Amino acid sequence: MIPEPYHGLHATIAQAGAVMVRWLEPQRRCARVRVRELTCECKARIYELCQADGLSFVRRTDRTQQGPQVMETEWLPSARAREIWHKIITGQAV
Template sequence: MGDCAAKRPGADIPLPPPYHGIHASPPRDGHKRINWMKPTNRSDRVRVRRHTCECKATIYELCAAGGLLFIRRTTRGKKVEIRETERLVATRMEELWVRLLSGEVH
């Protein structure tokens, strides 16, 4: 068997550099508004498929639950505010995700 540094006791395993994720672009002039709603908690399990970088006060997550997708927006500050979009089939929500990242919608 090959030698694996991870299996040797006391081996220094180098860690990957910190990941700096994608950022949503600022809203463009004439952008369309997303209807952000209070979370409904209608799913017992939600899987985050993609997310924006956590270095900003507002982060976005593309979430999957019950065969549908939605976007969750978390705004951090003195008070944390969470909002979600409606739930749509994958094709439509992935398109909205790309438009959000490009600043076409906000």
Template sequence: MRIRVVSWTRGCRPTTYELCGAAGQGFVRRTDRDMRTVHGTSWTLTAAARHAFGQILRGEAP
């Protein structure tokens, strides 16, 4: 399965977020360049992944 990055935050910051999707599902990936770590949410429906990504952008994510 090929994962595509649908949207992302600015790459000039030490922590970036990407909205990724494939086959009608998606997840949010967080990359911390300072700590050299990459973490992602669980796969979920695309709409739920977009909602979570929006919450991150607005600073509302739990």
């Protein structure tokens, strides 16, 4: 049996006791944002771990019939943003 090809990272479904992430309207703080990690495009909701101006944040995009709805976490030191990213990916946060 041939395994299906890997096509990207998927966030795990929220686990019991998952913490709620505080999602905010996007901040247009700088002209250039680098996406460091992202989830697979095959889902209606995608997440991106972003970095800009020495800080990091997680961006969430919900693709709806009305168009994309974008939210993001507060801009944080990289270690803290990576912690939130890990919790989202493993279903410990939503």
